[in-house]
Amino acid sequence: MKIDSLSNYQSLILYICFTCSCNFSFSQLTSNSNLKLTERIYSIWDSEPAPNRGGDFNITKARGYPYDEDWELHSYPIGNGYMGANIFGRTDVERIQLTEKTLANEGLYGIGGLTSFAEIDLEFNHNNPTHYKRSINLNEAIAYVNYKQDGVSYTRTHFLSYPDNVLVIKLSASKNGQISFVLKPEIPYLRKPTEKNTRTGYMTVNENIITMAGCIEHFSVNYEGQIKVIPTGGTLSTSQNGEQSEIKVTHADSVILLVSAGTNYRLTQAVFLEDNHSKKLDTNVNTHEKVSRIIQKASKKGYEKLKQTHIDDYQSLFSRVKLQFSTDIPNKPTKKVLTDYQEEVSNSYLEELMFHYGRYLLISTSRPGTLPCGLQGVWSQYEVTPFTGGFWHNINVQMNYWGAFNTNLAETFTPYIEFFKAYYPKAKQLATVYLKVHHPEVLAKNSLENGWTIGTGTTPYKIVGPGGHSGPGTGALTTKMFWDYYDFTRDTTFLKETGFPAILGMSQFLSKTLVSVNDSLLLVNPSASPEQKHNGDNYITAGTTFDQELVWENHNDLLKAYQVLDIKDKFKQTVEDQLTKLDPIIIGKSGQIKEFREEEYYGEIGQKHHRHISHLCALYPGTLINETTPEWIQAARHTLDLRGNITTGWAMAHRMNARARTKEGEKAHNVYSKFIKERTLPNLWTTHPPFQIDGNFGTMAGVAEMLIQSHEDYIQILPALPKAWNTGAYSGLVARGNFEFSVVWKEGKAKAIEILSRSGGICKLKYAHIAKSTLTNSTGSPIVLKSEQADLLAFNTVKGTQYYLKL
Numbered sequence: 001m002k003i004d005s006l007s008n009y010q011s012l013i014l015y016i017c018f019t020c021s022c023n024f025s026f027s028q029l030t031s032n033s034n035l036k037l038t039e040r041i042y043s044i045w046d047s048e049p050a051p052n053r054g055g056d057f058n059i060t061k062a063r064g065y066p067y068d069e070d071w072e073l074h075s076y077p078i079g080n081g082y083m084g085a086n087i088f089g090r091t092d093v094e095r096i097q098l099t100e101k102t103l104a105n106e107g108l109y110g111i112g113g114l115t116s117f118a119e120i121d122l123e124f125n126h127n128n129p130t131h132y133k134r135s136i137n138l139n140e141a142i143a144y145v146n147y148k149q150d151g152v153s154y155t156r157t158h159f160l161s162y163p164d165n166v167l168v169i170k171l172s173a174s175k176n177g178q179i180s181f182v183l184k185p186e187i188p189y190l191r192k193p194t195e196k197n198t199r200t201g202y203m204t205v206n207e208n209i210i211t212m213a214g215c216i217e218h219f220s221v222n223y224e225g226q227i228k229v230i231p232t233g234g235t236l237s238t239s240q241n242g243e244q245s246e247i248k249v250t251h252a253d254s255v256i257l258l259v260s261a262g263t264n265y266r267l268t269q270a271v272f273l274e275d276n277h278s279k280k281l282d283t284n285v286n287t288h289e290k291v292s293r294i295i296q297k298a299s300k301k302g303y304e305k306l307k308q309t310h311i312d313d314y315q316s317l318f319s320r321v322k323l324q325f326s327t328d329i330p331n332k333p334t335k336k337v338l339t340d341y342q343e344e345v346s347n348s349y350l351e352e353l354m355f356h357y358g359r360y361l362l363i364s365t366s367r368p369g370t371l372p373c374g375l376q377g378v379w380s381q382y383e384v385t386p387f388t389g390g391f392w393h394n395i396n397v398q399m400n401y402w403g404a405f406n407t408n409l410a411e412t413f414t415p416y417i418e419f420f421k422a423y424y425p426k427a428k429q430l431a432t433v434y435l436k437v438h439h440p441e442v443l444a445k446n447s448l449e450n451g452w453t454i455g456t457g458t459t460p461y462k463i464v465g466p467g468g469h470s471g472p473g474t475g476a477l478t479t480k481m482f483w484d485y486y487d488f489t490r491d492t493t494f495l496k497e498t499g500f501p502a503i504l505g506m507s508q509f510l511s512k513t514l515v516s517v518n519d520s521l522l523l524v525n526p527s528a529s530p531e532q533k534h535n536g537d538n539y540i541t542a543g544t545t546f547d548q549e550l551v552w553e554n555h556n557d558l559l560k561a562y563q564v565l566d567i568k569d570k571f572k573q574t575v576e577d578q579l580t581k582l583d584p585i586i587i588g589k590s591g592q593i594k595e596f597r598e599e600e601y602y603g604e605i606g607q608k609h610h611r612h613i614s615h616l617c618a619l620y621p622g623t624l625i626n627e628t629t630p631e632w633i634q635a636a637r638h639t640l641d642l643r644g645n646i647t648t649g650w651a652m653a654h655r656m657n658a659r660a661r662t663k664e665g666e667k668a669h670n671v672y673s674k675f676i677k678e679r680t681l682p683n684l685w686t687t688h689p690p691f692q693i694d695g696n697f698g699t700m701a702g703v704a705e706m707l708i709q710s711h712e713d714y715i716q717i718l719p720a721l722p723k724a725w726n727t728g729a730y731s732g733l734v735a736r737g738n739f740e741f742s743v744v745w746k747e748g749k750a751k752a753i754e755i756l757s758r759s760g761g762i763c764k765l766k767y768a769h770i771a772k773s774t775l776t777n778s779t780g781s782p783i784v785l786k787s788e789q790a791d792l793l794a795f796n797t798v799k800g801t802q803y804y805l806k807l
Contacts, residue, residue: 040324042356044334044684045135050074050088052095055381061690063108064386071097071381072691073681076136078143080160081367081415083261084378085167087158089134089145091126095119097381098225101371102265104461105197106218107388112461114380114389117261118212118225119186138360141314152178161310162367166298167259168306177233179252184244185227187212189383197383205238205245209295213288219461220278224287225261226295256303260294262287265460267371267418272426272463280461317363320408321732325352325725335682342677348724350676357684358700359407361693368414371460373400377693386690390459393478394470394530395612399650399694401481402621402657403701405488406708408732408740413485417498423463427452430465431509438526442512451509454478469538470530472513473550479506480621483557487736490759492564500561507558507575510551514578515542522581524548529595530614532606539606543597545615548584553622555579585618585625585632592639593632602642609644611651613658620657623711637662645671649679649686653698660705660720668706669722675699710735714764714792717743717750739763753805757797764794770807778802
């Protein structure tokens with residue numbers, strides 16, 4: 001968007017005025033309010049196809065294999081929560097790699113691991129393309145490939161529909177009769193029966209459908225995929241050459257390909273309760289019928305309806321939030337925009353694009369009815385995926401959802417709620433087992449009173465208890481998500497039925513891991529700060545800050561839940577008593593927040609520049625360290641300085657959010673900039689390394705955290721605004737209390753604030769001199785405000801009503 005006659009600031013105001021999905025009015029701020037602007041279209045694109053050298057079994061990354069650099073750096077991802085596809089955009093032989101989130105082999109550690117589902121090759125043999133472009137339109141979640149060959153313009157359109165659970169590909173040309181290709185799918189990683197991760201498989205072709213089916217023996221996973229080819233005009237022929245099924249289309253006007261995939265996996269309690277890995281799944285589940293129904297339904301619906309249904313569904317989520325820092329979109333391939341940024345060419349557009357890309361990826365990987373978002377989202381070309389591609393609970397899975405709530409995508413957390421309900425009975429068993437080993441003296445006869453627990457390594461097939469390199473606080477880092485889901489949505493039904501039992505059970509368990517010291521102190525024992533080593537071994541001690549602070553966080557959230565639901569029981573008093581004896585935050589002799597109680601000076605125990613900043617979880621995502629504890633805030637700042645930013649991708653993202661909470665906008669922006677320069681790939685995926693999606697989501701959350709915070713007793717506007725975002729606007733970001741905000745600012749100062757109260761209640765705002773602002777409701781009626789502080793105001797709101805503040 002570029003408007004020569006308007007200032008950048010006016011352009012931003014008009015952008016918000018005419019593209020917000022809500023009925024906001026900023027006409028007071030500009031005399032050009034009748035000028036309508038088109039909505040900004042966000043895309044990642046390239047002027048060249050992705051290279052495709054394939055995977056190399058001689059290269060492992062994070063114990064995963066085979067490594068495929070071209071897939072990781074250059075392919076473009078689309079997804080619908082169930083499946084993910086990576087588009088290479090080639091014109092000779094196109095490669096589309098398909099992942100289905102429930103397909104798993106033994107993987108690393110014997111707990112199961114994501115593995116690639118299929119490879120789909122399309123032989124076009126177009127070797128001299130011109131006017132080439134491949135892209136993903138983030139506003140519609142559609143991937144395109146466009147080019148010319150021999151005077152004909154070709155277009156390939158790809159989307160993965162969540163409502164219809166099908167991959168749809170349309171091949172079209174500017175002239176009739178020009179679509180010719182051979183479809184050659186492949187079942188990857190077929191092995192001899194004696195080899196690890198054994199997979200059997202076969203292909204058949206019947207009329208215009210190729211079927212791929214087989215079994216991965218370790219978990220008795222039956223799988224099937226179908227590809228249906230629907231040409232308009234031309235001819236279609238099939239062939240079966242040994243194990244290879246092929247479909248050849250010649251001189252068609254256009255072609256639709258429909259792809260569906262599934263397994264016999266069902267997310268049930270039995271999956272986690274059954275210890276025999278070969279009996280976790282019901283082998284009698286008919287995967288063929290399920291996949292066939294999906295293909296048949298999609299065929300009857302037709303391409304245009306499939307596409308419109310997909311767009312309507314996706315945009316109902318993506319279009320909720322608008323965010324703009326810049327007025328110009330660079331007219332160059334995204335990888336070149338990234339290269340320029342890495343070479344110190346200032347570009348706030350890329351920082352803006354990364355935020356929107358994060359929301360696109362979250363919608364693509366986590367939808368109700370699917371498994372949660374794992375380490376690699378819903379994409380894996382590996383036979384053995386790094387770290388299993390699972391749900392790692394000592395920070396990674398939580399980071400995946402940090403931005404779900406404040407960026408208005410709370411529904412994407414639903415898969416984790418469903419996942420929790422399935423593993424919950426096993427988690428209760430694990431709590432009893434843990435307490436029998438470490439605290440048998442407090443083991444309750446009624447197992448329900450032992451609560452539940454969870455450790456780090458988790459997959460769709462197995463969960464584990466705490467221990468080794470991460471302490472029991474891991475479970476409380478998990479339940480923090482449950483309280484945040486309630487706090488942002490104010491869904492009391494969820495709190496009563498799911499959130500409260502989860503938080504209560506975690507407190508019950510954690511209360512039994514505490515050991516009394518001198519009657520005035522309670523310490524978690526044994527305790528560990530995630531993955532921190534000393535002299536080469538995991539450092540196990542008592543009362544690490546990580547465990548102490550997260551017991552505090554969970555206990556505190558439980559007390560708030562008691563109050564909301566007006567519940568009274570004997571355990572509440574236990575929680576209140578224990579809270580006063582946790583002593584969770586201690587400042588050391590270096591002015592640091594200690595990671596270990598026995599630590600005096602920073603770094604004398606453990607690694608000084610460790611990737612985890614677990615002892616700062618009380619700052620973010622927790623709330624114990626806040627503006628009411630200025631000594632702790634200052635110590636947190638100093639600790640972040642000492643820890644440094646030379647670290648992995650997701651660890652930079654945590655530091656970014658922590659800097660936002662300390663209200664250090666420039667330092668938060670610096671680590672975000674470093675993250676983009678050093679941990680962002682040409683396709684804008686982010687790397688640990690290797691590729692892990694938590695970095696994308698963690699920084700997305702960080703951008704929102706810099707623009708709005710609500711973890712204290714008020715909502716703060718632009719709390720960590722850096723100079724690079726001196727002028728800008730956003731709409732649709734959400735604060736706790738279920739308030740939706742839009743803000744316009746110029747030269748670092750807010751000029752207008754719009755608030756939609758989605759649940760009613762008191763709205764308390766903090767911003768410089770906000771008490772002097774004028775507040776009106778949606779009808780324009782002024783609301784009289786009274787405030788004892790210049791930077792704070794509070795007012796009662798009515799559910800469904802919009803409020804407008806002019807500063």
